Amino acid sequence: MPKIRTQRTKRxxxxxxxxxxxLEEFAxxxxxxxxxxxxxxxxxxxxxxxxxxxxxxxxxxxxxYYKRKAISRELYDYLIKNKxxxxxxxxxxxxxxxxxxxxxxxxxxxxxxxxxxxxxRVPKTRLQEGKVIECVHCGCRGCASGD
Amino acid sequence: MSNQKADPNKQQWEDSEFPIVCxxxxxxxxxxxxxxxxxxxxxxxxxxxxxxxRWLPGTNMRYKKTEICQTCAKLKNVCQTCVLxxxxxxxxxxxxxALNIKSEAPNSDINRQYYAQNIAGKDTDISHYxxxxxxxxxxxxxxRLARNEPYYKRNRPHICSFFVKGECNxxxxxxxxxxxxxxxxxxAQQNIKDRYYGNNDPVANKMLSRVRTSGSSLAPxxxxxxxxxxxxxxxxxxxxxxxxxxxxTYGQVKSVVVVHRSKxxxxxxxxxxxxxxxxxxxxDRGLNIKNRALRVAWGKPRPQGPRSDTRxxxxxxxxxxxxxxxxx
Numbered sequence: 001m002p003k004i005r006t007q008r009t010k011r012x013x014x015x016x017x018x019x020x021x022x023l024e025e026f027a028x029x030x031x032x033x034x035x036x037x038x039x040x041x042x043x044x045x046x047x048x049x050x051x052x053x054x055x056x057x058x059x060x061x062x063x064x065y066y067k068r069k070a071i072s073r074e075l076y077d078y079l080i081k082n083k084x085x086x087x088x089x090x091x092x093x094x095x096x097x098x099x100x101x102x103x104x105x106x107x108x109x110x111x112x113x114x115x116x117x118x119x120x121r122v123p124k125t126r127l128q129e130g131k132v133i134e135c136v137h138c139g140c141r142g143c144a145s146g147d
Numbered sequence: 148m149s150n151q152k153a154d155p156n157k158q159q160w161e162d163s164e165f166p167i168v169c170x171x172x173x174x175x176x177x178x179x180x181x182x183x184x185x186x187x188x189x190x191x192x193x194x195x196x197x198x199x200x201r202w203l204p205g206t207n208m209r210y211k212k213t214e215i216c217q218t219c220a221k222l223k224n225v226c227q228t229c230v231l232x233x234x235x236x237x238x239x240x241x242x243x244x245a246l247n248i249k250s251e252a253p254n255s256d257i258n259r260q261y262y263a264q265n266i267a268g269k270d271t272d273i274s275h276y277x278x279x280x281x282x283x284x285x286x287x288x289x290x291r292l293a294r295n296e297p298y299y300k301r302n303r304p305h306i307c308s309f310f311v312k313g314e315c316n317x318x319x320x321x322x323x324x325x326x327x328x329x330x331x332x333x334x335a336q337q338n339i340k341d342r343y344y345g346n347n348d349p350v351a352n353k354m355l356s357r358v359r360t361s362g363s364s365l366a367p368x369x370x371x372x373x374x375x376x377x378x379x380x381x382x383x384x385x386x387x388x389x390x391x392x393x394x395x396t397y398g399q400v401k402s403v404v405v406v407h408r409s410k411x412x413x414x415x416x417x418x419x420x421x422x423x424x425x426x427x428x429x430x431d432r433g434l435n436i437k438n439r440a441l442r443v444a445w446g447k448p449r450p451q452g453p454r455s456d457t458r459x460x461x462x463x464x465x466x467x468x469x470x471x472x473x474x475x
Contacts, residue, residue: 040316113180113182114180114182128206129206129207131207131319131320132318132319132320133320134320
């Protein structure tokens with residue numbers, strides 16, 4: 001529910017003002033794709049941009065904190081708490097083999113017929129076709145760490 | 148949830164453990180993962196809910212699933228997916244014509260449901276389709292027409308209709324085939340009910356017309372030295388004399404050899420032309436001795452090839468051995 005700033009809410013930690021424009025940009029893009037028409041797209045395809053922006057936004061914050069170490073712990077926790085980034089997704093990115101994971105749906109075995117992960121998790125070397133795959137959950141074309 | 152009030156005559160939904168499916172439909176991979184969906188879809192023939200099995204018949208293939216229910220499949224002894232005969236892989240119409248089967252099962256509505264439920268279910272004898280009861284020529288026809296190897300091209304994805312119009316936006320990731328449809332336009336209009344009941348099936352019609360025109364191709368063989376005819380279907384009643392009687396009218400018969408054990412006979416003519424004449428006449432009229440239809444074909448040449456080969460091989464071996472001895 002939050003993300004609405006009033007007189008009563010606490011100020012975000014310092015450093016927030018520096019990243020705020022990018023976060024605004026992400027929010028704007030999300031609004032944009034939410035309003036996109038569904039014409040010419042498959043039913044599943046309509047949701048793909050949402051997953052894409054979500055991944056990108058979380059990735060931005062993950063990079064800032066873990067890779068570039070450009071923001072403080074405090075700010076990072078604040079961002080996670082206020083749902084600017086997905087904590088569960090970031091938790092996966094910290095694990096070996098899942099560094100480029102597209103979304104959490106693609107590793108959920110309950111979502112598949114045979115209890116496997118999504119096809120986008122298969123490394124391209126194993127696919128053997130030169131065939132492009134867009135996974136049905138998020139439109140990912142391959143998120144194995146090797147690729 | 149007891150079934151006490153269930154009407155015994157009401158059409159029961161079908162639940163099964165394993166599909167009745169032919170080898171080609173299953174695909175080349177011996178490890179297939181199949182999903183089972185009880186009462187997933189309606190049978191395309193009898194429109195009863197039945198258990199749908201779905202699997203991938205190999206890489207780069209489309210997912211296949213059972214289209215007709217097991218009862219319908221058993222009634223005609225066909226694969227649940229491709230509706231082709233389980234034994235020969237031939238369309239129902241072709242198989243029925245060859246084996247002279249006229250199905251008494253009713254085709255429509257309540258009558259069909261009643262039959263399927265009560266009569267077909269109880270008395271499942273597939274001896275209906277047992278080939279050994281058919282006449283030998285028909286069996287032969289079936290054998291000739293039948294495929295020997297699985298035809299996996301059938302499992303390929305369907306042709307992308309958007310691509311045909313030039314509008315496929317999916318491009319490289321499109322799972323459908325980006326090819327233009329080849330082949331006959333008439334063969335493309337197929338209807339599963341027609342194929343199942345054996346009416347009006349364009350593929351079957353094509354196959355049958357091919358059989359009829361080729362006849363039993365009693366054309367003279369290329370090897371000019373062959374002047375003998377090979378006859379099958381020779382039962383114990385048919386004697387050498389009978390055969391000689393029939394065939395001597397076409398020319399001088401050098402010899403007649405009858406082998407009852409393998410139900411065949413050879414007729415050797417003195418002249419090649421006599422043999423050709425006999426063959427032509429038989430092709431026109433068909434051969435019937437003592438009310439038995441016999442199949443006539445040209446004889447195969449006497450095997451001289453292999454013998455010379457073994458002789459050659461023997462010589463090679465000898466020289467090889469000699470070589471070794473000389474080296475030593």
